[in-house]
Amino acid sequence: MTGRVLVINSGSSSIKYQLIDVGDNGSDSNTVLANGLVERIGEVHDGLLRHDGPAGRVSREQPIADHQAGVRAVLKLFEEVGPSLENGDGLAGIGHRVVQGGDRFTKPTKITDDVVSGIEELSPLAPLHNPANVAGIKAARDIFPQVGHVAVFDTAFHSTLEPAAYTYAINREVAKEYGIRRYGFHGTSHDFVARRTAHLLDKDPADVNVIVMHLGNGASITGVRGGKSVDTSMGLTPLEGLVMGTRSGDIDPAVIFHLQRVAGMNPDDIDVLLNRKSGMLGMTGVNDLRDVHDIAAGNDEKAQDAKLALDVYIHRLKHYIGAYYAQMGRLDAIAFTAGVGENDSWVRAEALDGLQHMGISIDGERNRDRSEPEREISAANSKVRTFVVPTDEESEIARQTLQVLA
Helix, strand or coil: CCEEEEEEEECCCCEEEEEEEEECCEEEEEEEEEEEEEECCCCCCCEEEEEEECCEEEEEEECCCCHHHHHHHHHHHHHHHCCCCHHHCCEEEEEEEECCCCCCCCCCEECCHHHHHHHHHCHHHCCCCHHHHHHHHHHHHHHCCCCCEEEEECCHHHHHCCHHHHCCCCCHHHHHHHCCCCCCCCHHHHHHHHHHHHHHCCCCHHHCEEEEEEECCCEEEEEEECCEEEEECCCCCCCCCCCCCCCCCCCCCHHHHHHHHHCCCCHHHHHHHHHHCCHHHHHHCCCCHHHHHHHHCCCCHHHHHHHHHHHHHHHHHHHHHHHHHHHHCCCCEEEEEHHHHHHCHHHHHHHHCCCHHHCECECHHHHHCCCCCCEECECCCCCEEEEECCCCHHHHHHHHHHHHHC
């Protein structure tokens, strides 16, 4: 099935969108017809709108009371600079990114009233994301009632995890009652990149084992065997796993109790500390890895802190690479993606340095060469091939939306 799909990613005060023409070969031949962003929804200040369409870029400020007003503003921008979406004409479907599907939504799902209610019921597992996702869904369904809407869940790709991989070793009745287990996130990105990596290897995804390293401000690693997720670093929430821009990643749970008893911090304080004031920001004062590199190049005390932070970051990456290699037994490829993974040659080199005995080796010159966004950086004698693969979550959402509606 081919056609134009409007992809909507609704945040608490923002709406990101792309209009994508999905070709015969799915995500490999898609064309972005328009894209844009609405910010400051429901805030005191005027909302910010930016739309890139066939007639160029339009930017403006205007009051945006809620998500429905935001979607209507987007519709007007489409009418103004194209392509026209009046009455939903020409739309094959609308795909919505939803962060948390729990164990209820394990695949892309056509949206009904019951599905909306189900997403709302999962909000305790993603209180910052699911309510915002629902707000965008409701607004778009009101404005485009005649178009098919599909929810594509960040967690769905990881529904193939075995119980041994998703089960936490806590009281099983407590875990069952409160839905405590590993869910994983960045699923659409890991799915897309794993499939693209198989294409670069000229193999069927079912025959490929790959470790996908989605490294951005938020970061996760997934072991993909035969096109299916077998282990992933994020857990019940996106806090677990790697060192991230502002998130701590893996930490002894007793640290929380220690902070409560000794520092007098309450649960909300600790939540903010671990999610928003930790990671690279907590260790260096900045969350952007480019800034961390700049600080580390100095000779003062801050430079030493930045160097240690980079060491911690790399140490955690190697920890997961080794663990997932062991879990899968055979590894065909490693794929780096997202902002850091695609652009930071130092991180790629350091993360794989010293792993030659595992058949992993990259070519320094190829690693630094940025002439092509999608490229192989392996050394000629490397048993495991390594790639840089730009992620395209919107195209993946569009592809899955059409599959469901077909």
